[in-house]
Amino acid sequence: xxxxxxxxxxxxxxxxxxxxxxxxxxxxxxxxxxxxxxxxxxxxxxxxxxxxxxxxxxxxxxxxxxxxxxxxxxxxxxxxxxxxxxxxxxxxxxxxxxxxxxxxxxxxxxxxxxxxxxxxxxxxxxxxxxxxxxxxxxxxxxxxxxxxxxxxxxxxxxxxxxxxxxxxxxxxxxxxxxxxxxxxxxxxxxxxxxxxxxxxxxxxxxxxxxxxxxxxxxxxxxxxxxxxxxxxxxxxxxxxxxxxxxxxxxxxxxxxxxxxxxxxxxxxxxxxxxxxxxxxxxxxxxxxxxxxxxxxxxxxxxxxxxxxxxxxxxxxxxxxxxxxxxxxxxxxxxxxxxxxxxxxxxxxxxxxxxxxxxxxxxxxxxxxxxxxxxxxxxxxxxxxxx
Numbered sequence: 001x002x003x004x005x006x007x008x009x010x011x012x013x014x015x016x017x018x019x020x021x022x023x024x025x026x027x028x029x030x031x032x033x034x035x036x037x038x039x040x041x042x043x044x045x046x047x048x049x050x051x052x053x054x055x056x057x058x059x060x061x062x063x064x065x066x067x068x069x070x071x072x073x074x075x076x077x078x079x080x081x082x083x084x085x086x087x088x089x090x091x092x093x094x095x096x097x098x099x100x101x102x103x104x105x106x107x108x109x110x111x112x113x114x115x116x117x118x119x120x121x122x123x124x125x126x127x128x129x130x131x132x133x134x135x136x137x138x139x140x141x142x143x144x145x146x147x148x149x150x151x152x153x154x155x156x157x158x159x160x161x162x163x164x165x166x167x168x169x170x171x172x173x174x175x176x177x178x179x180x181x182x183x184x185x186x187x188x189x190x191x192x193x194x195x196x197x198x199x200x201x202x203x204x205x206x207x208x209x210x211x212x213x214x215x216x217x218x219x220x221x222x223x224x225x226x227x228x229x230x231x232x233x234x235x236x237x238x239x240x241x242x243x244x245x246x247x248x249x250x251x252x253x254x255x256x257x258x259x260x261x262x263x264x265x266x267x268x269x270x271x272x273x274x275x276x277x278x279x280x281x282x283x284x285x286x287x288x289x290x291x292x293x294x295x296x297x298x299x300x301x302x303x304x305x306x307x308x309x310x311x312x313x314x315x316x317x318x319x320x321x322x323x324x325x326x327x328x329x330x331x332x333x334x335x336x337x338x339x340x341x342x343x344x345x346x347x348x349x350x351x352x353x354x355x356x357x358x359x360x361x362x363x364x365x366x367x368x369x370x371x372x373x374x375x376x377x378x379x380x381x382x383x384x385x386x
Contacts, residue, residue: 008132010181011119014074014174016139018111021085021170023147024154024163027243030229032160038094040230044348046097047226050105051340057109058334063327065114071182073114077107078175086168089161109337113329118184120317120329137310138257145250152243207328209374210315211335213271216367217308218339220278220301223360224249225340226347248295252302262307267314268375274307275368282361 033043065073084104091097119132154163228245256262262270281300283289292300313332320328347356 006181007183008119010178010183011115012136012139014078014178014182015115015119015136016143017170017174017177018078018115019140020143020147020150021167021174022108023144023246024151024167024170025085026225026246027148027152027229028155028160028163030226031155032088033094033097035160036091036094036097038097040351041348042094043230044226044344046094046101047222047344048341048348049098050101051222051337051344053102053105054109055334055337055341057106058113058330058337061110061113061330061333063330065110065117065327065330069184070114070118071178071184073110074118074182075175075178077111078171078178080107081111082168082171082175084168085171086165088164089168105337109333113333116313116329116332118182137306138254141250141253141257141306145247145254148243148246148250150243152241206319206374207316209370210312210319211331212370213275213308213367214312214332214335215339215342216275216278216363217305217312218336219343219363220282220305220360222340222343223347223356224301226344227351227356230351245295245298248298249302249305252299252304253306254302256303256306257310263310263314267311267318268371270307270311271315271371272368272375274304274311275364275371277301277304277307279361279364279368282357282364285357286355286361 029046030043033046038046061073081104084100084107087100088097091100119136151163154166158166231245277300280289281297281304284292284297284300285294316328316332343356343360346359350356350359
C-alpha cells in the first residue's frame with residue numbers, strides 16, 4: 001500500500017470512529033438532560049449552544065487550516081473532545097452540560113473541515129473527488145447506523161454517565177491513532193478555467209446556493225435530532241427502540257450511497273432530486289399523502305440525505321480552488337452549524353404552536369427555489385460524466 005493510499009485509509013478510519021463515537025449520544029443526550037432537570041426550551045438551548053460554538057470555531061478554522069496545516073487541527077481537537085465527552089459523566093445539572101457542550105462544539109469546529117480538506121487533497125480530479133466523498137459518506141453512514149443502536153443498548157447497561165465515559169475513551173483512542181498514522185499530503189493541483197487559483201477566497205453565486213442548500217440539509221438534520229428524542233421522552237419509548245429510529249435514517253442513507261453509479265449524475269441534478277425527496281417526506285409527516293408508515297418516511301429522509309451530502313460537497317469542490325479548500329469547508333461547517341442552531345431554537349420555541357416538521361418543509365421549499373433558480377442561470381451541463 002502506497003503512502004497516498006495509507007493516508008486516505010487513515011483519514012477514513014478517523015472520520016469513521018469520530019462519527020461513531022459522537023453519534024452514540026444521539027438517543028442519549030436529550031433524556032439525560034431531562035433527567036438532570038432541563039426543560040424543553042433549555043434542551044433546545046443545549047443543542048444550539050454547541051452548534052453556535054461550532055460556527056464560531058469554523059469561521060476561525062478555515063484560514064488557519066490553509067495556513068498552518070491540517071493534522072494539528074485533527075489530533076488536538078480529538079484529544080480535547082475525548083476529555084470533554086468523559087466530563088459529561090461528572091455533571092450534576094443542565095448548567096454543567098451547557099458549559100461542556102459549548103467547549104466541545106468549539107474544538108470540534110477545527111477538526112471536521114481539516115479532515116475534509118485533507119481528504120480532498122488526495123483527489124486527482126473532480127470524478128475522484130466525488131468517489132472519495134461518496135466512500136467517506138458510506139463509512140460515516142455505517143457509523144450513523146451502528147452508533148444509535150450502540151447508544152440505546154449502552155445506556156441500558158452502564159447508564160447515562162457510564163455511556164459518556166465510553167464515548168470519551170473511544171475519542172481518545174481515535175486521537176492516538178490519528179497522531180501516529182495521519183500524514184499531511186500536498187494537494188494535487190488541477191487548474192480549471194472556471195476557478196481561478198490563488199488569491200482570496202471568492203463567494204460566487206454558485207457557492208451561495210450551495211451553502212444555502214447545506215444550511216437546509218442541517219436544518220433537516222437538526223429538526224430530527226431534536227424531535228425524535230422528545231418522541232422517546234413523551235411516549236415512553238425505550239432507549240433501544242429510539243436508537244433504532246435513528247438507525248432507520250442511516251439505513252436509508254446507506255442504501256443510496258451504495259449506489260455508486262449515482263455519482264456519475266450531475267451534482268446539481270442530484271441536489272435538486274435530494275431536496276424534492278426531503279420536501280415530500282416532511283410534508284408526509286405533517287399531512288400524509290400516501291399510506292406509508294413513520295419508519296418508512298424516516299427511511300426516505302435518510303435516502304434524501306444520502307443523495308444530498310455527496311452532491312453538496314462535490315459542488316463545493318468543483319467551484320473552489322484546491323488551495324482554498326480549508327476555507328471553503330470551514331465555511332461549510334459554519335453553515336452546517338447555523339442550520340443546527342436555527343432548527344433547534346425554532347423547534348424548541350414553536351413546537352407547542354406549530355409542527356417543526358412543517359416549518360422544515362417550508363425551509364426545504366425555499367431551498368428548492370434557490371437551487372432551481374441557480375440551475376436555470378448556469379449553462380446546461382450533461383447529466384452523465386464521461
